Amino acid sequence: MSNTQWENLSVQALAVVAVVYFLALLAHLVEWAALRKLPTDAPLDQRTRTFGRFGFLLTVIGAAVQLVALVGRGMAADPNRVPWGNMYEFVITGTFVLVLAYLVLRGRFSLEWLAPIVVGFALTVLMVAELTLYEEVVPLTEALSSPWLVIHVVAAVIATGAFTLGGILSVLYLVKERKPDTTTGFLARVPELDALDRISYRIHAFAFPVWTFAVLIAGPIWAHYAWSRYWGWDAKEVWAFITWVVYAAYLHARATAGWKGRNAAIVALVGVGTLWFNFIGINYFFGGSSQHSYAAPSVVQEPVRSSYDLI
């Protein structure tokens, strides 16, 4: 297949993904609508269960097609490469990881109730990315062509997906905390506050070391080779550091009596805020001054910024 064919394949696959996720979302909404009046302990009727399974199946198909879209993106480039060269590619990979994480952890942590949220979130983000971030496939710039890119980005995407999931749980925690006595509907089937807090903690405990590896080990090693310094307080690095510190504070908050639960959830949400601000905000507001400026790629991105420092 030619590069253009691969690129078209990727574009079409993503359109399919959007449709499939949309159907999955509908199925889950029907499922949950049927559950609205049902007390938590009542057994599910056949119809509800069918819709739930249908939604799950569609989500699996959607994720598989999304993987095709990602591979197509990588194959479309010459030379072939990992599909993580710009924000658009980062978003379609990140949502894939989020959905995959949900699918994998679903059975283990009984996350059925997360389905509409994860699918709805992935669908929305994908649509926004398709409309505002789409870019043609281009070769990686020189500074980006390094095995450390792969390692750094894989870790960062995994951590971002997991932190986002943790953030969703924290929101649910705060919502449920305000109405602890609901016995019917969605909120009632969300796990107990204690369990929510614990699952959220586990997810964060997984994401934090991955993030540490991504931004404090792989990132600096790569920055050393590409930019001649391993840490330069570049805007992107500052915010990665802020995110790290906030999540360290989250883990502390969890360990401090009185900060469990509600306060920890708030700190976790601050963490997600800094994470996404780093990803979106920094690129848009400070795109030019950050060396990590894949927001608006100039034609030649080799870092020569410092030529201006010559006085």
Place this chain on the structure above:
Amino acid sequence: MGDLNLRELLRWSWRQLTSMRTALILLLLLALASIPGSVIPQDNIDAFKASQWREDHPDLAPIYEKLGLFSVFDSVWFAAIYLLLALSLVGCILPRTRVYWRGLRAAPPKAPRNLTRLPDSATYRTSEPVDDVLARAQVLLRKRRFRVLAAEGAVSSERGYLREAGNLLFHISVLIVLAGFGIGSLFGYQGGVIVWKDGGFSNNLTQYDDFVPGSLMQAEDMEPFSFEVTDFDVNWLMSGPRKGMAQKFVAHLDYRETPDGEEKEYDLKVNHPLSIGGTDLFLIGHGYAPSITVRDGNGDVAWSGPVIFLPEDQATFTSFGVVKAPDARPRQIGLEGLLYPTYANVDGNPVSLFGDDRNPRISMLAYVGNLGMDSGDSQSVYVLDKSRMTELKKNDGSMFRVDLFPGQTKKLPDGAGSVTFEGMRPWVRIQISKTPGKGVALGGVILALVGLLGSLFIRPRRVWVRARREDEETVVEIAALDRSGGGEVGTELAEIVASLRAGDVREEKS
């Protein structure tokens, strides 16, 4: 009396400082304090932007200056936060290490009086004698890698001691990283130099274009290497969406590690630095240096050689440069203007179509007068001080420009002299940096990660088994307690109960 109060105050402050809550607040404060560093241009990151910002905000700039907002990460208040955090960290690590050390060798704690009151507990009855149950419980728990102690009709056990070790390792490693980072910024240096093809460099201060030493760095720390740029290759993409992008930059170097060392070759590329001792050389930029000859009013050569032009636009490499001929007589000559590597005239405007030097052309304004180079003040080679210079015009007073293709010469008006564009040469910008302590910092984060994994995933827990005789039967109570705050012990408890009962031969028979 006052003495005592002071001591109490100190002790109170120390306890506050090393409390978990303070650590939490300091962490959040550190995050908050970093924000201005990403919003306000920083002197040591983008000096050009920072000075521009100062010009644009004349009212705010002095205030910001006082607050250190142009170099947040070197500022007193930022340092205050992380030093307090480091102090709090030490104050936290020391007592915890002591406690841990003692706890390491301590026996598992005695079983609580009422095991069934614990959230995770189970009870069953059996006809087996008490001692058999307890003996089997010990074997079973040992097999599950618990540390076991039997006393007073009960078995106490505990495992997961390494969690705290991981936690301590993590926190100690944070200090190691801090030390590594500190060593780098105190004893290291970073500098940049532009070298054109066939040009050379030897590592001493005078040869750098810009140089930022660490505050304790000594000139002797500079390794005595030297190199020459023998060639520079670049590959321009001629098709595809990134048409015009440059790729595969390679600067071919001949270098010597010491003045009388053997000469070696290295192909310096982006992402592939050359390491000489503890110093690394990076290729971080490239551009063009047109060779220009200036003859003065007397017809003598007043300047001849390559002149570095700085790219203003990464897409087309349209570059800006300045030529100064202080030896020109009777009047000094200065030129200022642009280089178009692939020149084309589009609707009457000169543009460069492409970054490659397919059709280079310079287009410069000429000035005569006093270049101001004798005043003693150092002057940037990239800026022409025009305050005592006059622009040359055509005889009819209209605008005069030196527009030349390679090989061409243009006479200046007024008999001021002439300018020849001899040819093009590429230059490369090489960043040279020595960062001692980077191994320490890297080792530190890796240790921190190892500690973190231990601390997050090792789950310390205790299991107690008590058996007593009651109504001709043995009542067995088992309880488990998670001590990590994030785990559940229900499953493990069920497993232990199941295997404890499974070993009960008599029960199976009955």
